Amino acid sequence: MARRTAVINNRGGVGKSDVALRLAAALAKRGRRVGLIDFDPQGNLSRRAGWVYNPNQRQITVSEAVQADRVGALAQVWTPVRWNVEYASRMVLAPAWLELENRYSEAGLVGAHLRLAKALHGSDDDLDDVIIDCPPSLFHLTQMAFAASDGALLVTRAEIDAILGARRVREFIGDKKEALHADDLTIDGVIINDYDQGRPRQRQQLKSARRMFGNLVWDPVIAHREVIANASNDHVPLEQANGSQVNQAVAAFELLADTYQKRTAA
Template sequence: MIRIAVANQKGGVGKTTTAINLATALAATGWKVLLIDLDPQGNASTGLGVHQSERARSSYELLTGDCTLDEAVIATKVPRLDLIAATVDLSGAEIELVEYEERTHRLDKALNGASERWDICLIDCPPSLGLLTINAMVGARSLLVPLQCEFFALEGLSQLLNTVERIRARFNPELSILGVALTMYDRRNNLTEQVAEDVRACLGNVVFDTVIPRNVRLSEAPSYGVPALIYDIRCAGSEAYMGLARELIGRLPLKAKAVAA
């Protein structure tokens, strides 16, 4: 199973929107997808229409070892897309996990014991570089970074990249950066164009060609409990995420793509 963490310690960059719609786009192409909501806010779970009453077992119980991955899985409204939901209990996990043995490898162990039901797993991380995000990076094999097209876009990115290097050196030598996705792109704004140029000049081919535009439909969809690709498949945001999914698949190693085929 291919494992990708969707992470950025900066909030409001479209991370959860990217995780939800990218997972839906991959499912639409025929892939069997698992989305793990590792953010205590649980926005990915809400955005997929999974209510609090349906979250009897969540990513919190998965990390603490109170349930297996298969026991925590919830089928969503999207064909071929399953979810491990998040609850507010995760907010205390950062402290609780300190007492656990191999606290940085809790998610990795859970994923290693998973069945072969899924081709790919996306992990929606909280907006921080705490223990939950570290668990995601240790459990993942690749990292996708949503980056908002604003003046402070690159601020903090170096910290994230340094964290990736430390994780690679100490815990997970397989971790690599799959790509950086520019989000909230507004062609009418000259600053947006300048920021995009600066990011590409700094990071080069790491940045995906596909950009995610500012789009009202992307903002509206979560309130209806469905991804934008279901809410309005013809909107600019949905088309962009379909393009990003195709580009992401093209970047996966041939071996990984063969496993998922």
């Protein structure tokens, strides 16, 4: 079984999907075998990782694996990440698209919140790490992700609503983890993303995030860099993105992978 991490904030647009993808890539680069689960019906992570939804072709996604309610169902879903870099050979994706919205209406079925854990069981034995990209919500999909995960990794911007969104996640996990059968779920850390140190308001908010989360805040803080958005826009690895300061952006996620490995070592 891989080490499983749910990437989450109850605030949208803070960079959860980008951090999940670039952290996974940095881990693969150092030899880890990584599974990425897109657990957001927006499907942004899937597109950024090069997956293309094709209505004329039967493509099994994470949604069908959850719907199947069968142990190990995710084994049929993993698809290669088709980026033109060596390390992508160690990355697999469980893609999602709008169809995943249909799983919400099944939230009331007995045991529904355990269906991702069930689908993953045995299907990540050949992987070292599984990174689950959650929607910006604490409802059913995220609850399934929590029940399937070892840790939750909070991503925030240095902005009040994003910091409060991360705090709601921490409180929710504290209050609800037993009810979700996620008793051992830990908060692995808080990643500050998209940071612009030239803005006094952001410097102030960074301080307040550090006060709130203490040593849960991971190093490094990820700066705002156009190249990060460009890579995602063009669905390419960061190394192949257009724009300046590629090396700095790549290095930041490599350092983040170091922190991930230190903080999540069993």
